[in-house]
Amino acid sequence: MTERALEGVRVLEYCQMVAGPYCGKLLADMGAEVIKIEEPSGGDPARRVGPFPDDVPHPEKSGLFLYVNTNKLGITLDPRTATGRRIFRELAADTDVLIEDLPPGGMRQLGLDYETLSGENPGLIMASITPFGQDGPYRDYRCYTLNLCHASAHTTQFFVAQFDEPGRDPVPPGGFTAEYDSGLNAAIAVLGALFGRMLIGEGQYVDVSKQETLIGLERVDISRFADGSRAPARFGKQVGGLMQCKDGYVILVLPQDHQWQGLVEAMGNPEWAQNEEYATEFGRSQHVEELQPRVDEWIAQFTKDEVYHLAQKHSVPLAAVRSPEEVFNWEQARLRGFFAEIEHPVAGKLEYPTAAYKLSETPWQATRPAPMLGQHNEEIYCGRLGYSRQELVRLAAAGVI
Amino acid sequence: MSKKAPLEGIRVVDFTWAWAGPQASLILALMGAEVIKVESRRRLDHSRLRSLVAGPMVGPDSSFIFNTLNLNKLSVTLNLSQPRAVEIAKAIVKVSDVVMENMRPGVMDRLGLGYEALRQVKSDIIMLSSSAVGGTGPERSYTGYAPTFAAMGGLAYITGRPGGRPAPLMGSIDLRVGSTSAFAVLAALHYRKRTGKGQYIDLSSAEAVSALMGDVFLDYSMNRRVPPRMGNRSKFMAPHGCYRSKGENQWVSIAVGSDEEWRALCETIGDKRLKEDERFADCLSRWQNQDALDAVIGEWTSAHDQHEIVETLQKAGVAAMPVYDGPSLVQDEQVKARGTLTPVEHPLMGEKMVVAPMWRLSKTPAEIRRHGPLLGQDNEYVLGELVGMSKEEIEKLAEEQVVY
Numbered sequence: 001m002t003e004r005a006l007e008g009v010r011v012l013e014y015c016q017m018v019a020g021p022y023c024g025k026l027l028a029d030m031g032a033e034v035i036k037i038e039e040p041s042g043g044d045p046a047r048r049v050g051p052f053p054d055d056v057p058h059p060e061k062s063g064l065f066l067y068v069n070t071n072k073l074g075i076t077l078d079p080r081t082a083t084g085r086r087i088f089r090e091l092a093a094d095t096d097v098l099i100e101d102l103p104p105g106g107m108r109q110l111g112l113d114y115e116t117l118s119g120e121n122p123g124l125i126m127a128s129i130t131p132f133g134q135d136g137p138y139r140d141y142r143c144y145t146l147n148l149c150h151a152s153a154h155t156t157q158f159f160v161a162q163f164d165e166p167g168r169d170p171v172p173p174g175g176f177t178a179e180y181d182s183g184l185n186a187a188i189a190v191l192g193a194l195f196g197r198m199l200i201g202e203g204q205y206v207d208v209s210k211q212e213t214l215i216g217l218e219r220v221d222i223s224r225f226a227d228g229s230r231a232p233a234r235f236g237k238q239v240g241g242l243m244q245c246k247d248g249y250v251i252l253v254l255p256q257d258h259q260w261q262g263l264v265e266a267m268g269n270p271e272w273a274q275n276e277e278y279a280t281e282f283g284r285s286q287h288v289e290e291l292q293p294r295v296d297e298w299i300a301q302f303t304k305d306e307v308y309h310l311a312q313k314h315s316v317p318l319a320a321v322r323s324p325e326e327v328f329n330w331e332q333a334r335l336r337g338f339f340a341e342i343e344h345p346v347a348g349k350l351e352y353p354t355a356a357y358k359l360s361e362t363p364w365q366a367t368r369p370a371p372m373l374g375q376h377n378e379e380i381y382c383g384r385l386g387y388s389r390q391e392l393v394r395l396a397a398a399g400v401i
Numbered sequence: 402m403s404k405k406a407p408l409e410g411i412r413v414v415d416f417t418w419a420w421a422g423p424q425a426s427l428i429l430a431l432m433g434a435e436v437i438k439v440e441s442r443r444r445l446d447h448s449r450l451r452s453l454v455a456g457p458m459v460g461p462d463s464s465f466i467f468n469t470l471n472l473n474k475l476s477v478t479l480n481l482s483q484p485r486a487v488e489i490a491k492a493i494v495k496v497s498d499v500v501m502e503n504m505r506p507g508v509m510d511r512l513g514l515g516y517e518a519l520r521q522v523k524s525d526i527i528m529l530s531s532s533a534v535g536g537t538g539p540e541r542s543y544t545g546y547a548p549t550f551a552a553m554g555g556l557a558y559i560t561g562r563p564g565g566r567p568a569p570l571m572g573s574i575d576l577r578v579g580s581t582s583a584f585a586v587l588a589a590l591h592y593r594k595r596t597g598k599g600q601y602i603d604l605s606s607a608e609a610v611s612a613l614m615g616d617v618f619l620d621y622s623m624n625r626r627v628p629p630r631m632g633n634r635s636k637f638m639a640p641h642g643c644y645r646s647k648g649e650n651q652w653v654s655i656a657v658g659s660d661e662e663w664r665a666l667c668e669t670i671g672d673k674r675l676k677e678d679e680r681f682a683d684c685l686s687r688w689q690n691q692d693a694l695d696a697v698i699g700e701w702t703s704a705h706d707q708h709e710i711v712e713t714l715q716k717a718g719v720a721a722m723p724v725y726d727g728p729s730l731v732q733d734e735q736v737k738a739r740g741t742l743t744p745v746e747h748p749l750m751g752e753k754m755v756v757a758p759m760w761r762l763s764k765t766p767a768e769i770r771r772h773g774p775l776l777g778q779d780n781e782y783v784l785g786e787l788v789g790m791s792k793e794e795i796e797k798l799a800e801e802q803v804v805y
Contacts, residue, residue: 005588007592008595051619063616063619063622067619068615134761137738138734147654149654150653150724154573156724171643175556175559180613188584195432196405199407206762206763207761215736216576220452221571222727223753242566312540316544324627330553332538338611353615356611358537361592
């Protein structure tokens, strides 16, 4: 078996939906042993979100749950019961990392705050992932992904302004992007804390705010406003952007002069493109009104794949706007092994995205599919904590697990 | 500095430029790694010179974009078209732990700085190469920027308004690629701490985008289905939207995920139509009648001030937030209270506001220790102290445009 980068790191995940579980998944994919704790009543709500095969809801078949929980062990536990809380503390006493996503103060209410848990395990790293962090006036605010994107200026700053229609509602990136972002950011923080532990010999508390995660991703644009000044005007319009071709859209980004030259060559050196003023970025931005229709017209005669390859052969940064279907069937991603088949006992064989990074010594691996609800109760409770099987039955009957 | 930073003692040689690579090494630098940015006047990081959003800069040391992406880093200037500069770069690698680059696949090899060459210099080196679509495969030489990564990875396609065009995504995509790179490097560093082994990391920017929408690919895998663009709407929640409030181009977002939240929203708005209309009686019927629902809510929001709406709804337990643009985000109470934006003194630009580290680590905090480096600012330290060159030698190489 190949080696794993985070072999030997033990993680406890008490999180739901996307951000926290994605953090756990990233660590699990790298070889950490991640135990996911779910409520006995129905588990992670992601199990109910789908997508489901043939749109038939089933707690073990949710595509969202399957993706963000691959490579983990799963147990059920209700820490709201006294016994559940005691078991939680037993688990936390023997782990390197605890990730949780309750609203601020939630773990304290359960008697499972960092002070308590680190008293029993000074090496513990505890990472809390919340919309706004552990302090500040919004710490108790409710916030779904949509609100999060809007409240971090992520919906107004991340578009190429010239392509958006003024006066309409700004929209967030599709899917759960902002939640995945937060999980990735938290995973970085957890690894940072693990290095910190090697330095100082003890664990620590890590506060991750989703709002700050998104602001961090907009650091370049935000820094334009950060001095309190109004927005400096955007630089003149660029040739390119989103353009329509025969079967969909392409995106062209063309800041550098040699890239414009490449495009002119790709277009077959038409006479209209020879104007010297077009040779510089500034000149092109001054003439964008006459240039853009010409480029639009040229692009419209191709399919997106045709013009993608043609432009790229001339080193022009042009890309096809690929649908998820086209990404799924994209030869480049296929040859790199970006999609891998994973067999799940209930959901069956499905192809999953793997990871964008290929580590030569510790490659991405699927060692196990996402856990079924309570699948590893016996392994963890009996095998690790030493409960008997009869106790397990009693714990289940009492709703603790 | 009273407290240690988590990556103290880790040294990174950073050949990255533009936005994605610098974000990756920025994360490590904020965590306390010593990041040495290798750059040259011959081919400057283009964020020193210009930007799609802000246009040309006054000079290479006066770019707020470069500053914000290169905090805590050191800068050494080496003209890598000169063999001697390549030798010096290797000497820096010899005393380092990580090498990062985001040039087009093959460029580092041609410079004599590919993984195999660097491994000869430092057997346990970790090297990350980040490129548009990865360092292998038929399209490996293809090039791109943030918006093209989003397009290739599938995210642009699923972003936008229902029935509308796909929406291009900008620089934040680069920074997502950077975060993905930083995570991979940290994992490799962890492995090296335990086993003493380095490794090579080949990263595809388009795939980094795709990984952030895994559930969408599972839907395709299961059902051969591609989701429609949803704008501000949700697959299952309603209301879930962006509503106009009082004032010019002012908006609020409101999302309701439970009956309890719905009742709180109805109480707050106090419009009989919401309470009494059968179409809004339960979660599913609300979802099915979103246009009518949004119209009633929109009537209320457009009569009220953005912050008043948010405060009232939050007090009642409903998820509502203002829609910020750059200037208004800077004024946000939470951002102010948490110090999310923090000043950094820059020798040429004066005090600049930048984004604070995106994690609060209680005992080994990530910190901003210095502004983005001036071009070649740390030549003396890197070439003198780390590599052991004499002052005269450095001066001579500067004349020969090796140190340049």
